[in-house]
Amino acid sequence: MADRMFNVLFLCTGNSARSILAESILARDGQGRFRSFSAGSHPKGIVHPLALKTLEHFGYQHEGFRSKPWDEFAVPGAPVMDFVFTVCDNAAGEACPVWPGQPMTAHWGIEDPAAVEGSELEREAAFAAAFRYMKNRISTFAALPIRKLDSVALGSRLKEIGQLEGTSSPRPNVA
Template structure:
């Protein structure tokens, strides 16, 4: 039995980087990936500058909303194949245990919401991070490991591990 790969993007507030990554992977390869995003301390809403970057090319912005990563930790939660931390503050050693022991990786991008930026600097930061995430998501979805359908966890002979491999080049 085959299925889509389940990917969870994590950021602290789940209002910018993880939302952008979720939207892009769903839009570009939703036929192969079931995509989610969450945060340790989710914001009340998606940041307006993240939506501004996504608006021209994402067909369903209504699916995007900040969520707590706790929504993905219970027995009822979908078992992820891959967790991608986009913020060092939610790296593997900070994150809770997720069902199924998914592969956990970190992609490092500057925080477009960092303190001390002028409005123009923040806008440029969002644009730069957006294009960096576009590049990384595009490279990721073309990796041979993810170009074929996932094998159902129920039929997999070997349990998933938290192996440390390069899931996507920097």
């Protein structure tokens, strides 16, 4: 019998860049173990074109994403999340909805590549860096023996992942 898949929600304020990158990365790298979703507290309504270009460049799914509110995942009938990760500092400081199922949470902040100003090359480099930092976190997460760790040990590991290279702040709080 196959193990149950874990549902993972990545949250950001605008749901246009970092959370979209994370959703796509986990969808491929965690295939068969995880179902990934993303949302925002104040979604921009569009996915940043450089996020999609970055995903395509690295060979990841880059179509079909949409910027959506996190409320979609806090209503009856929504997928019950096992994990909720904030990937921007603003979302980490906001009051999140009460998630059905009481998922494990952690803050995995990465600087916003969409906020980088400069040449097209500089902006693309910021998205590539955000992709690499997120992929590193997700690879570490996907390698965890989740079913073998108790909740305290798992929570500790999730917080450690948020402090890997590329963290936007040493914020100890979680979503």
